[in-house]
Every structure is written in C-alpha cells, then in structure tokens.
Amino acid sequence: MDDFEESPDATRPIKFRLGYNVVSAIGTPNDRKHHNVLRLSIIRSPLQRTLMNILLLLPTFLQVPITAKFPGFFLPDRLVLKKAKEDWLEEFENEKHMYKRLQSLQGRVIPRLYGETECEGARALILSEITGIMPWEQKTPPLKADQFMELVEPAFREINTLGLAYDDVKLDNLILVQDRVVLVDLESVYEPSLKHREYVFNSDRRQLEVVYQRYLDNYDDDDDF
Numbered sequence: 001m002d003d004f005e006e007s008p009d010a011t012r013p014i015k016f017r018l019g020y021n022v023v024s025a026i027g028t029p030n031d032r033k034h035h036n037v038l039r040l041s042i043i044r045s046p047l048q049r050t051l052m053n054i055l056l057l058l059p060t061f062l063q064v065p066i067t068a069k070f071p072g073f074f075l076p077d078r079l080v081l082k083k084a085k086e087d088w089l090e091e092f093e094n095e096k097h098m099y100k101r102l103q104s105l106q107g108r109v110i111p112r113l114y115g116e117t118e119c120e121g122a123r124a125l126i127l128s129e130i131t132g133i134m135p136w137e138q139k140t141p142p143l144k145a146d147q148f149m150e151l152v153e154p155a156f157r158e159i160n161t162l163g164l165a166y167d168d169v170k171l172d173n174l175i176l177v178q179d180r181v182v183l184v185d186l187e188s189v190y191e192p193s194l195k196h197r198e199y200v201f202n203s204d205r206r207q208l209e210v211v212y213q214r215y216l217d218n219y220d221d222d223d224d225f
Contacts, residue, residue: 014027037083038080166188
C-alpha cells in the first residue's frame with residue numbers, strides 16, 4: 001500500500017509528465033469526497049521561471065510549436081489534477097472526449113484542459129483551477145431559485161447548442177464565478193437523440209431547480225435555530 005492509499009487526505013509532492021516536461025507540484029485533495037481531485041501548486045526553480053518569462057515574450061507563432069512540445073513552461077501556477085477513479089475508465093474517456101468536443105467553451109463555461117498525464121499509477125487530466133465559490137458557500141442571503149437558474153442558463157444553453165446534455169446535475173458540479181457559473185465534471189455529458197433533446201435539456205433544468213430549492217429549504221430550516 002503506498003502513501004496515497006494510507007492517507008488520501010494528505011498534502012503531498014506530486015510529479016507528472018506533460019509533453020517533454022516533468023512538472024513538480026504540491027498536491028492537496030480538493031475535499032474528503034473527491035480524493036481523486038488534487039489542487040496543485042506548481043513548483044518552479046528560478047531558472048525555470050526565467051525561461052518561462054522569456055518564452056512568453058516570443059511571438060505567438062513561435063510559442064505554438066514550443067507549447068506543443070513543452071506545455072509545462074506555459075502552465076499557470078495553480079492547476080487541478082483529476083485522476084481516473086478505479087473502474088471508471090469509460091467515464092474518464094468520455095470526460096476527456098467532451099473537453100475536446102467543447103473546446104470552444106474552455107476557460108469560460110468549463111475549465112481549460114491542458115492535457116492528459118499519469119499520476120500515482122492512474123491516468124489523469126490537467127485542468128485549470130476555477131476561482132469561485134460553491135453554491136452553498138454564498139453570502140447571506142443566498143440567491144433565490146430563479147436568480148440562480150438565470151446564472152446557470154447561459155452555461156446550459158451553450159452546451160445544449162452543441163447538441164449535448166449535462167446530465168450530472170449536482171450543486172458540487174457548479175462553481176459560482178462572479179456573475180456566471182462554470183460547469184465542472186463532464187464524465188456524464190452525452191449527446192441525446194435529436195428526438196429527445198428538448199425533453200432531456202428541460203429535464204436537466206428542472207432537476208437542478210429542484211436540487212437548489214432543496215438547498216434553500218434546508219438553509220431556511222437552519223436559520224430557524
């Protein structure tokens with residue numbers, strides 16, 4: 001049994017390969033529920049930082065081929081590493097495929113995908129870190145149901161426009177970022193048949209509204225004490 005299995009909640013050093021780069025980082029589990037998701041703080045030597053700054057000064061047409069071979073030089077200081085869960089390889093492949101299919105939405109509606117790697121014996125995706133809050137971390141009073149759905153609607157609409165349904169409707173898959181919502185966890189995103197699309201798209205919205213209203217009801221109950 002390795003250190004990760006013994007202490008999945010531990011902050012620990014991480015190394016992974018991306019292109020021709022070996023990237024070092026400190027990894028912290030996202031939360032106790034998602035041990036396969038690590039928030040990374042990239043470690044760079046003074047020489048690496050100097051080289052990175054020089055590369056960023058190059059014209060875009062020169063940066064592109066360098067990025068393809070040495071993407072590690074262009075990574076932000078904070079990242080998310082999402083490992084494939086045991087016996088969930090099909091979902092992992094689907095998520096990877098959906099990030100590529102939704103490339104035009106990366107960095108806005110969904111996180112940015114920097115690539116695939118292997119970490120601690122498992123395949124993993126390297127994703128941008130989204131700076132925001134979870135729905136249950138809102139300041140008092142939280143958004144009303146209709147206000148919350150107004151924030152989510154643009155994200156759902158952009159995914160639906162590409163013929164896809166989100167499906168995995170849970171509050172911990174939505175991050176509030178100022179006046180918008182970013183969707184994370186694309187393992188269950190799929191393309192419904194043309195015949196059923198409208199029904200499926202509307203079902204996602206109804207289900208999310210029910211889930212959020214349940215959160216509001218529990219929030220109000222807590223306030224009674």
